[in-house]
Amino acid sequence: MSSNVSRETLASVLDEIALLLEIEGENPFKIRAYRQGAETVRSYDGDIVAMAREGELEGIKGIGKALQDKLHELATTGTLGFHQNLRGNYPETFFELFEIDGLGPKKVAAVHKKLGIDSIDGLRKACEASELAALSGFGKKTEQKILEAIARREQFADRFHLDAAAHAASVILARLKEHPDVLRAQYAGSLRRSKETVGDLDFIVATSKPAELTRYFAEMDLTDHVIVHGDTKCSIHLENGLQCDLRAVSNDEYPFALQYFTGSKEHNVALRSRALKQGLSLNEYGFSGSSEIPEVHEERDIYSALGLDYVDPALRENRGEIEAAEAGTLPELVSWEQLCGTFHNHTTASDGRDTLHEMAEAAIDLGLTYLGIADHSKSSFQARGLDEERLLTQIEEISAWNSEHGESLRIFAGSEVDILKDGSLDFDDSLLAQLDYCVASVHNAFTLDEKTMTQRIIRAMENEHVTMLGHLTGRLLLKRDEYAVNHDKIIDCAAETRTIVELNCNPRRLDMDWRWWKKARDKGVRCSINPDAHRTEQFQYLRFGADVARKGWLRKQDVINTMNLEEVEAFLALPKSSR
């Protein structure tokens, strides 16, 4: 009776059960219970896999008796009889069908039952042979839309990196604000909440002419094609496949629509149930109900009407922010303007595009007062990592810069030193001691098991010369999964050894993940927001870094690069154990 299932396995089995129950036409509330169970498993703050294995799940909201038993069976045996029975003979490809826009459980069930379709490939062939239009509830247009959705799915990713989404959003938002009938406009959704990747963009405009605005949106030159177009909402795809939704509402409704479409869904559910207890019903258009209706002009008025402090959009994930808003204990979050410098940046010495001088000038232009250079070490030969000799030369070069231009920008000499497979470092301690600081990162042997990988990283953190840990999990968003590492143990070790943990704010990484920062912060772990810039423009990533740090509940005092130059120099001069 032992197995090694992951948290994600537990959650995705519950999700798959929900999908299969939908196909069977089960009670929608039962289906929702499984979905919420999956979400609870994903976001639970504790080792829920061990708890499931030990049968200690009682008392977790959203996991009742039935789900407790199922999770226990899954965690101990690795499979779940109920799930296996439900799955029956559906092949793995069957579940792809739900990824097609416009296809829901009812339509999937129909094509499966009537035409025996169990893959996207089969669906395409049936559409091309006009077999679908013969089914009741289907027609020519449905076939056409399905074919388009299949083609789009093959051509484009279904999620986008934060920088691409933020760029598109700023362009479209500017376009909306240009319109003379727009009173207020903002983007909402997961971008406003600074999620690590974005599935679509949501825009809210306040206007007295909603139909005019949805027409304007549909006819923008940025619009590749229109998905839906009504009097108050319009959805389009951009050329790059990114879906954008517009909601046009009255000025009075605007704060409610902005709040509602910013989400998260979980945050909104909690907010609405709180409203109900006060005799108020809350939806995307306003308050209603038996109690006196509060006056609302801004989003923050909605929160204060419910007896809550204003909750920053980044925190709206129903992970304790509503309780903190009620108690008046929400953190004062770090902001981008508070960042005085940055560590972990590359130059042409290793795999950067711009020279030390170009990077320095760009940092000055951005208003930074210090800049950490951390080029790769020799084992990262694919990145032209520096050997001992070249690193010593770079230290001299930096020293020369500081003598000449130190008034405008202090450069710190560092290294992004490889953590080798056994946890030792790519340079000797004697060389590391000559640096101002050092970032230690894993760049190879990604497939070690969790225990070995965790031990490897811990050994590196125990080195007194390792100032900070680079991109903890090595994930590349939308491209490469994180390697196996025990976050809890790393966080404990970072607290103990006074090792700073990097928030790598390259939008392809955003690593360590925002979900872990509050726990790390509460244990006294400090964060360094690092752009991992390989070219001057990438200093702009610091903005995403501050957004994601906010999402992780971080305050100014938790982030070392909010220190001014004098403070950070004094900090780095201290022995590691006293920092």
Place this chain on the structure above:
DNA sequence: GCCGTTTTCGGCCCGACTGTTTTCAGTCG
């Protein structure tokens, strides 16, 4: 299937839009 300051039974969000209908079911957010 879950939950409890309306409750251990009876709720659980619902409005906008589309396509296929001929008054509405399905999907999405």
